[in-house]
Amino acid sequence: MNAPAAPDAATRLPLSEAPIPDEVFQNMRRANLARWPTGAEVDIDAAVERHKALPRHKQLAWVMREADRQRRCLTQPRGGCGTFNMHRDLMVTLDREGLADVVPTTTDSYTRNEQWQLAQHGIEESEKAGRSLLNGYPMVNYGVAKASQLVDAIDKPAIMLTGTAMPMLTGEIGYAGGYSGYLGSGIAYTTSYIKELTIEEGIRNYQYLDRLAALYQARGVELHRRQPGFLTGTNVPPSIAIVTCVLDCLLAAAQGVRNYGLEMGETLHLIQDAAAVAACRELCQDYLAKKGHRDVFTPVTLLHWMGAWPHDDAQSAAMIAYGGTLAAIAGANSVTTKSTHEAYGIPTPQANAEGLRMTRTAIYLARNIRLDGLPEYEREKALIGREVRPIVDKVLEMGDGDVAVGTVRAFEAGVLDVPWSPNRGVASRVLPARDADGYLRIVDPGRMPFPGDVMAVHEERLRKRAERENIPYGPDLAVSSVYEMSEPIAKLMSDRWAV
Amino acid sequence: MNAPAAPDAATRLPLSEAPIPDEVFQNMRRANLARWPTGAEVDIDAAVERHKALPRHKQLAWVMREADRQRRCLTQPRGGCGTFNMHRDLMVTLDREGLADVVPTTTDSYTRNEQWQLAQHGIEESEKAGRSLLNGYPMVNYGVAKASQLVDAIDKPAIMLTGTAMPMLTGEIGYAGGYSGYLGSGIAYTTSYIKELTIEEGIRNYQYLDRLAALYQARGVELHRRQPGFLTGTNVPPSIAIVTCVLDCLLAAAQGVRNYGLEMGETLHLIQDAAAVAACRELCQDYLAKKGHRDVFTPVTLLHWMGAWPHDDAQSAAMIAYGGTLAAIAGANSVTTKSTHEAYGIPTPQANAEGLRMTRTAIYLARNIRLDGLPEYEREKALIGREVRPIVDKVLEMGDGDVAVGTVRAFEAGVLDVPWSPNRGVASRVLPARDADGYLRIVDPGRMPFPGDVMAVHEERLRKRAERENIPYGPDLAVSSVYEMSEPIAKLMSDRWAV
Amino acid sequence: MAANQRTLVTGVIGSDTHIVGNRILSMALEKSGYKVVSLGALTPAGDFVKAAIETAADAILVSSLYGQGELDCRGFRDLCVEAGLDHILLYVGGNLIVGKHPWPAVEKIFLDMGFDRAAPPGTRVETVIEWLHEDFATRDRDLRRALD
Amino acid sequence: MAANQRTLVTGVIGSDTHIVGNRILSMALEKSGYKVVSLGALTPAGDFVKAAIETAADAILVSSLYGQGELDCRGFRDLCVEAGLDHILLYVGGNLIVGKHPWPAVEKIFLDMGFDRAAPPGTRVETVIEWLHEDFATRDRDLRRALD
Numbered sequence A, B: 001m002n003a004p005a006a007p008d009a010a011t012r013l014p015l016s017e018a019p020i021p022d023e024v025f026q027n028m029r030r031a032n033l034a035r036w037p038t039g040a041e042v043d044i045d046a047a048v049e050r051h052k053a054l055p056r057h058k059q060l061a062w063v064m065r066e067a068d069r070q071r072r073c074l075t076q077p078r079g080g081c082g083t084f085n086m087h088r089d090l091m092v093t094l095d096r097e098g099l100a101d102v103v104p105t106t107t108d109s110y111t112r113n114e115q116w117q118l119a120q121h122g123i124e125e126s127e128k129a130g131r132s133l134l135n136g137y138p139m140v141n142y143g144v145a146k147a148s149q150l151v152d153a154i155d156k157p158a159i160m161l162t163g164t165a166m167p168m169l170t171g172e173i174g175y176a177g178g179y180s181g182y183l184g185s186g187i188a189y190t191t192s193y194i195k196e197l198t199i200e201e202g203i204r205n206y207q208y209l210d211r212l213a214a215l216y217q218a219r220g221v222e223l224h225r226r227q228p229g230f231l232t233g234t235n236v237p238p239s240i241a242i243v244t245c246v247l248d249c250l251l252a253a254a255q256g257v258r259n260y261g262l263e264m265g266e267t268l269h270l271i272q273d274a275a276a277v278a279a280c281r282e283l284c285q286d287y288l289a290k291k292g293h294r295d296v297f298t299p300v301t302l303l304h305w306m307g308a309w310p311h312d313d314a315q316s317a318a319m320i321a322y323g324g325t326l327a328a329i330a331g332a333n334s335v336t337t338k339s340t341h342e343a344y345g346i347p348t349p350q351a352n353a354e355g356l357r358m359t360r361t362a363i364y365l366a367r368n369i370r371l372d373g374l375p376e377y378e379r380e381k382a383l384i385g386r387e388v389r390p391i392v393d394k395v396l397e398m399g400d401g402d403v404a405v406g407t408v409r410a411f412e413a414g415v416l417d418v419p420w421s422p423n424r425g426v427a428s429r430v431l432p433a434r435d436a437d438g439y440l441r442i443v444d445p446g447r448m449p450f451p452g453d454v455m456a457v458h459e460e461r462l463r464k465r466a467e468r469e470n471i472p473y474g475p476d477l478a479v480s481s482v483y484e485m486s487e488p489i490a491k492l493m494s495d496r497w498a499v
Numbered sequence C, D: 001m002a003a004n005q006r007t008l009v010t011g012v013i014g015s016d017t018h019i020v021g022n023r024i025l026s027m028a029l030e031k032s033g034y035k036v037v038s039l040g041a042l043t044p045a046g047d048f049v050k051a052a053i054e055t056a057a058d059a060i061l062v063s064s065l066y067g068q069g070e071l072d073c074r075g076f077r078d079l080c081v082e083a084g085l086d087h088i089l090l091y092v093g094g095n096l097i098v099g100k101h102p103w104p105a106v107e108k109i110f111l112d113m114g115f116d117r118a119a120p121p122g123t124r125v126e127t128v129i130e131w132l133h134e135d136f137a138t139r140d141r142d143l144r145r146a147l148d
């Protein structure tokens, strides 16, 4: 792995949520951009001009606000290829054939881990093989000019999807090239995408990126930042997602970010997802207000099922469509899509575009439906609040009011936790499972301080399921829930009658 | 067309809802079965034995009751091929690969119109071509023994789908072969599947079939009868569907039918469909009770969108999945499925099976969701009642309490009407269209006596749409609504921003 | 317009009940200035020809949606010729055969039967109006040339 | 059991963070009696070999989900041989290459690299346990034969 940016005094202050001072930030940028040759291509003045010259329908911040104003639910796929040409073709296909409202660039996993030498090797092998051997686009290796060509090839806003705890160079290059959105955050990605990096380093890395967005903001360019609250994508209950949304959002706002999207993986339970979207929006705004941030726009995005998918295109198609239905009814501002290839491998551009059109159709069909006033929905929404507030309040208390410090301490104490995390700094003792009515609940809270009455609700419903399916109450329930959605439908809903 | 069964005194009483007397019915059956050689194969004693020997999971009446008891939403496709072998293979594929809970036999359109000579020709041409030139299975030409082999080839109940106003011989043969369900009714199919036959003849034909089911019932065999309230499948609003459900149901109950399914095409509006299912169930039971029928089981089935489909598999997949979602959330007892081939032609067995699995997955995902208590749902349900009751009450009044007589008179007067009907005896002046919120409403009631306050609701919402889309209020609104769901999604929900 | 107003016969052939598209088409054709003789659903082939003779029609537009059009439409051109309608314009449209097939193959079957045009599933009325416009214009031109 | 308990090394190779399946697999293998040395996500190829030597492991189970396994796994068998682990059982499983491909083609790539077994996407733990059972039994039999 490449060395992290040099940790000397000029570039490293004690951890806090406070905005990085101008001068320190300039030093940090200089060091950062020097880490790979393409870093030198970043010129903030040129970048600002570039963004100002983009039509507003290619600026994600404007597009998200407009979607919110018009109550539209936008679609956005993922996708990245290992060579420039393949990747440009993919972006064009997603734009034209998929009607994607937001066009992505997923980076490859070497880039995510700042292994740019390996990425270079991957590019060469991909060219040789005539197919992509990388699982995404090596943004850093190709640099600013190429990024700019990609943005020019489409007629939509472009977003970087980089699933990394180390976003500093990728973010600089993409933003400079005219990408107007970046998905990633210090808490979410550090807990879910890396093994050895500490939460503190992850937070610091994203403070840099958020500070960069604020720099553009100060120069009159509104960029979109976004938080991946889907975390490990594996049965993450809304409350745990939202806790990280709130905390990452407060960290970003402290650096000066004004457009901050919040993402959550779908639970695939209509009522729980609708409640989660409403609760997420309210809770984030609530805590922002408490911390004195009154002008942060926080649209909410749902993601198609993030856990394991079935090996049947027909089953997958139904999950894709339902993913659109859920997002529309939940009133999400956008939905991030998958394809019928999900269980197998990275989809072809065509399969990816089909997933987009399925989703778009599903949104159209359900665009007028809302659940406000449905008793079960109102109950669930209140429940989520009762789960989130005690955790967030505890974190703030542990940090003596500082979100960054509180977060680091809370992870150490297990007060903050993420299920199925690969990170050594995360307890990953909390275990979720699906209950008898299809809601995601918590079977073991680990050391997360959920109130007793809340945990009693979870346990009661999960015990019902355990009993019905004859699974011992405990981790087995969590494991069977990991598999559930990937099981053949014949097993999930038999066409036979018990005799 | 073959001559109708001889209309002499021994087989024809004045029109009324009263049960056909034993002796008259025996004469009718004799004349009916003599119309084509295979009629002679029908032996009621053998048939009764056959049904009694079927395991109950192959008896549709039991299966529908059990589904209701277990709150399961069953899946059932359509499908028929022009030769026995192709058709058997289709049924087996739908059973095994599609996991169909109910396996269909759709008859071809010559059989539907009792043109058995033409059907014979179609069989031969299909054998020659090695592909089906008929749009269904010629049940009458193949006769009882072959029907019986089809039922034996599957492990589910088999239902006849015969879209005809002339069910008498097809019904005799299928029931004798072990089919335990028959879809069709005098009002619905006569108004929607034929041009020249009068409503009276259609009612009489189905009184025969209902009386036949009652004959089996008397011999200890419960058969399932079912009403196709989807009518012309073209934007039929729930209230018009339910009016026909109620009237056909009363006619069937009068002949002694005890298992009577009610079908409605989906409006593709979640709340309207859920309200329609609940309202249909309640209103039918209400009128049954008023007429003194206390033991008729009336499960409700929703059908995948019955109007025009889009020419894009991805769009169609979303409509299929949503069709399952709607049925599950509406609490329908079963859903009748389509495939991604719908806009093009009769699906291959594989495409048909995929449609089933998509639907099944969608049902699984939404199986726990109900809308009871949602204010908009409760309002819509009440509205449907306010639409249905005045019409049904008027029909009963016009018939001096006799449903058969009242129905015939009401169609003559336009009090009963069906949109887009091909039948000369139907005014077809009523015109439905989709409103601003996606509900199916009535733009022109023709002469149907909907109350003024109800029509005011419809008009207000439709005018909103007319304005928004700049379409003159009137028939153009109805025509654009016919096309709507078949339009490319790029047109329905543009990926561009108004500038 | 009224003087040389063209007459079109429309209907759905065979035992086919699909009236919706045919009715919308007929309404649109009327609106765009044609005289339309609309036979409705379930119309035997012979009835089309009879109506065309009676009304001295310029074209017959046959709808077939239910898949059995392949059987119903065989010999339709011959029927016309036998009745002396040698040059009448013949269109057919809808879901012409059973199943989903590549359009060119289906089109060929019906052009081979003697139809002048065949319309694939989902054809919009605007297209049909354009076709008629073109084909009648060509015929007029050919006629004028023949007269020159 | 304890005496001749087999030792397995598990982990997710390269820069791959997909830990869920690997963790469930490791838990299941432990439960079924193996000693499992679990290296977790993002594990360099060399770390597998080091761990196998240190624990005298009988097999290495490499997970790769993220598609870049094709690059990460090249030369894995050679690494083992160089380290003196000539006959160690090598499995690999997951979503092994980028994209959806017919399984036999993918399997061949990895068997050619020297893996003894490759598991297609979605393989259940029961299958893996069966494979290990079979393969260790075969090895025992071969060993006994060799000693006879």
Ligand code: B12
Residues within 6 Å of the ligand: B078, B079, B106, B109, B112, B135, B136, B163, B192, B193, B231, B232, B233, B234, B306, B307, B308, B309, B310, B341, B342, B343, B344, B345, B346, B347, B420, B421, B422, B482, B483, C015, C016, C017, C018, C019, C020, C021, C022, C024, C025, C060, C061, C062, C063, C064, C065, C066, C067, C068, C091, C092, C093, C094, C095, C096, C097, C098, C099, C100, C118, C119, C120, C121, C122, C123, C124, C125, C128
């Ligand atoms: C609505 C519908 C019905 C309704 C019809 C109501 C009515 N009385 O009209 C009901 C429910 C009764 C019905 C019944 C049946 N249907 Co139906 N039906 C449809 C459906 C869903 C939509 C048809 C429609 O109204 N489209 C809207 C109108 C506006 O479009 P259109 O009809 O295509 O017409 C336009 C163009 O085609 C063109 N056009 C039409 N005619 C002509 C003629 C000329 C000369 C030209 C140039 C252009 C042209 O212009 C029109 C206006 O834009 C179609 C599938 C689809 N398209 O999605 C199936 C479909 C046509 N039905 C089909 C079948 C098989 C049946 C049944 C046999 C039952 C069954 N499914 O098993 C019965 C037939 C009964 C009978 N005896 O005919 C099949 C035909 C299969 C095939 N060809 O391979 C289809 C394609 C569905 C499928 N994929 O299986 N159906």
Ligand code: B12
Residues within 6 Å of the ligand: A078, A079, A106, A109, A112, A135, A136, A163, A192, A193, A231, A232, A233, A234, A306, A307, A308, A309, A310, A341, A342, A343, A344, A345, A346, A347, A420, A421, A422, A482, A483, D015, D016, D017, D018, D019, D020, D021, D022, D024, D025, D060, D061, D062, D063, D064, D065, D066, D067, D068, D091, D092, D093, D094, D095, D096, D097, D098, D099, D100, D118, D119, D120, D121, D122, D123, D124, D125, D128
């Ligand atoms: C959950 C998930 C994630 C989570 C992972 C959380 C975590 N920390 O573990 C998150 C959201 C973080 C994630 C991230 C990414 N993911 Co991901 N992810 C998935 C997903 C949806 C499910 C994986 C899963 O947990 N399955 C459940 C477990 C129980 O099954 P399993 O992992 O397959 O393991 C079982 C078997 O495979 C087998 N097995 C596993 N290992 C071994 C080893 C041996 C020796 C044997 C015999 C058997 C065996 O036994 C296990 C137990 O039954 C899959 C798609 C799918 N399967 O539906 C994509 C998928 C694996 N991800 C993919 C990709 C590309 C990524 C990203 C690059 C981002 C992206 N999508 O663009 C990043 C990678 C980041 C990185 N650096 O690695 C691709 C891989 C593409 C390919 N191979 O062509 C997939 C296939 C999705 C897709 N179709 O694009 N992902």
